[in-house]
Amino acid sequence: MELAAVVDGLMDGLVADLERLAAIPSVAFPGFPAEPVHAAHDLLTGLLRDAGVERIERIDLPDTAPVIFAEIPPPTPDAPTVLLYSHYDVQPPGDERLWLSPPFEPTPVEGGLRARGIADDKSNVIAHLGMLRAYGGRPPVGVKIVFEGQEEYGSAFDTYPPTDPERFACDAMVVADLGNLRPGTPTLTTGLRGAAEVVVEVRTLREPRHSGEFGGAAPDALLTLLTALSTLHDVHGDVAVDGLRREEWAGATYTEDEFRELAGVVGGVPLTGSGSLGERLWSGPAITVVGVDAPGVDHAASAVVPYARAKLNLRFHPLQDPHEAQGRLVDHLRALRPFGVPLTVTPGDTGPGYEAATGGPAYRAARDALARAWGGEASYVATGGSIPLVNGLARAAPDAEVLLFGAQDSMCNLHAPNERVLFSELRGTVVAMCAFVENYAAAFRAGDAA
Template identity: 40%
Template structure:
C-alpha cells in the first residue's frame, strides 16, 4: 500500500497528540551525558527509547562499548522482501542546561509558548527520535522499507565510542540509506538537506615569559609580560580584514544561497554597528572557509590584579576547518603558525583538546532525488535548499567511512531560532509537523525507487 502526501498528513494529525506526549516525557528525562551525576538519567532515557520502539513492534536492545560506554539503542523492524533497508539515526542525550536563571521556563519541563515547545532536548535531538517514531506509527505493520534504528547516547560529548559501536554492530546497522536527524532547515517554511559541515580543532596554547611574577615598575619596558605576548601571538591568526591567516588551510566554494543582512543580524545576535569579518560570500565564510575563535583566556582578573608582570597566560583556540581539509593537516598548520609567530622568544606550549573531521556529502542519486521530492511535497511546493553548516557533527564522517556504499541524508527539525545548546531551546511546532510528514513521505519514495 502506497500512502499519498495527504493521507500521511492526515495520519500525522491524528497521531500528533500521542507523539507530543512521548516527546514531553523524553524532555523531562535529564539525559545530560556530560554530567556524571546524571548517568542514571541517560540510562533511563535509553530505556524509554527502547520501550517506545518495542511498543511499535520493533526488536530493540541497549548496547554500549565496554563497561563504561554510554547506552545506545539499536532496533529493527522488517519491511517487504527486497525493499531497501533504511537506518534512522538520532541521539537521546542532551547538552547541560547551565544557569536555570537564563531560561524563561524550567529547562526540563516542556512548556508551550506561542509557536514553540521549549525545553532542553526539545529540538536537539529528542524531536529527531519522535520523527522516526512517527514514521513507525504512520505505517504500522505495512512498512514500505525495512527500518533499523540507531539512537546514540553520547553525541553531545563527542561520540567517543561511536566508531567502536559501528564496528561491533556493522552488519546489524548496514543499510542502503542512512537518515541522520540531527540538523535543521534553512528557515521556517523552507526545508533543507545538509550537504557539508566544517570540522573542528581545539587547541590550548600557553606562553611563558618569566619563571615568576616580577614588579612591573622595576622590569616593565625590558621584560615582556605573558598577556601582551599572548595577545600579540593571537593577533597573527587573522589578517586586517579578519580572514584566517594560517597558511595551508583549505577553503572552497559554497552553494549559491542568499543570506539577507537583516536575517543575519537577527540570528547572530550581533551588537549594533558591528562589522563582519573576512571576505567572500556570507555562506562561504560560514560554511566552506576556515574560522578561528578564541573561546577561553586564562590570565589574572582585572579586579584585584597586582602591579606585576604576568609570567604565563593561556588561551583556547577553536578552529573550524573547511570541508576538504583534514583535522590532522589543519592542526599541523596551526601549530606551525604558532611556533613561527611566537614573539620575543617566549616559551610556547600547545595541548590538543579535541578534533573532528569536516564532512562533504555527494548529494546526488536516487536517495537524494527521493528526499527532494518528499520535502517539496511536505512543504507545499517549496523545494529544499542544499545547506552547509558552520558547526561540526564529526560522527557523520564515521558513518560515511563505515558505510561507504550507503546514501547518507542529513536532515533535522531545527530552524534558525531553535537555540540548540543555549537557554530557551525551542521546537517550532508547525515546522515539526512538516518534518514528520516529510520523513514518512521519504520512506514511501525510497521504496518506489
C-alpha cells in the same frame, strides 16, 4: 496514501509522547544521575514496540548510555534499507534562572513547546516514531533504528559502528540531529566543518616584576601572546594562516540580518571577515580564541606578566584532513617569534568534518520529500557544529547515502536557555520521512537506484 492527512491524524499522539519524553531529564554527562537516561531508554523501547517494531536490542558499551538498536526487515527483497539515527540524551539545562519555565516541564510557546532537549534531539526521535506509526510499523523500506543515549557527551559509540559494519549496513541513512535553516524552509545539511584545538603558551620571566622598574625591557608574556594571536587574521578579519582550505559556498545561507540576530551581535559592530556568510561559516576556516590565562583586571598588580597562554579552536573545510589543518595552525605559530620570543605550541584534539555526496537516488528522493513536506525547493546548507557519529556511521556503511535533516531549526536555542521546537517543523519532518521512504522504495522498484 494521503500522507499529510495521515500525519495530521497522528500529531496529537506524537506531541503527547514528545512531552512525556522531554519531561525526563536524560542528561548523560558525568555528575548527572543515570536513572533518567535509562527511563528515557525504556520509554522509547516501549514506544517502538507499540509502533510495531519486533526486533529491539540494546547495545551496551563501556562508559556509554545504552544505544537502542531496532530493525524492521525489508518488505520485499528488492526494497532498500534505511538507517534512522537520533539521540535521546540532552544537554544539561545550564543556569536555570535564565529559563522562562522549568527546563524539564514542557511548556507551551507560540506554535510549539519549550523544554531542554525537546528540539535536540527528542523532536527527531519522535519524528522517526511518527513515520513508523504512519505505516503501521510496516514501512515500504527495511529500517534500522539507532537511538543513541550519550551523544552530547563523548562516548565509546562514536567509533563503534565501523567495528560492527554488518549491523549498520544500509543503502541510506537519515541522521536526524538537525533541522531547517529557518522554520518552513526545507533544508538538507550537506557539510559539517572539522574541528581542532591548539594551546599556545609564552614564558618570558621566572616571576612577575615591577612594571615601573622593569617594564620597557623585561619581556611581557601577555603582550607577546597577543602579538602572536593578532597575526591569525588579516585586517578584514579573514583567517591569515596559510594552507587552510577556503572555497566559495554554493548552497543557501542566512541573510546578514538573520545571522546578526541569531549571533546576538551588538548594534554598531560589523561582522568579521569577507565573502559570503556560507564561505565564512561553512566552507572556509575560522579560528576562535576560546580561553586565555592571564591576570584578571580586578586583581592585576602593576607588574610585567611572566606567563600567559591561550586555547584556540580551529574550524576547517569539511574535506580538509584534520591533522593537516591543525598542523598549518601549529606551523604558523611556531614560526612566529614575537619580539624574538619563542612560543610553546601544543596540538590538542581534532575531529574530522564531513561532506555528503548529493548525486544519488536517496538525495533525489529526499529533495522531493522535503518539497512535499514544506513546499519549495530544498536548500543545501552546512553547519559548523560537528556530529562525531556521522563519520563513524559513514565508515561502517561507506556506500550509503547520508541525509541530514530534521525537526530542529536554527532559531530553536539548541544548547542554550529556553530551547523550543515548533509543531510545524515536527509535522513537516514526519511528512518528509514518510515521503522519503515512499519515494526511495519506488526508486528501487523502478530500478532507478541502480
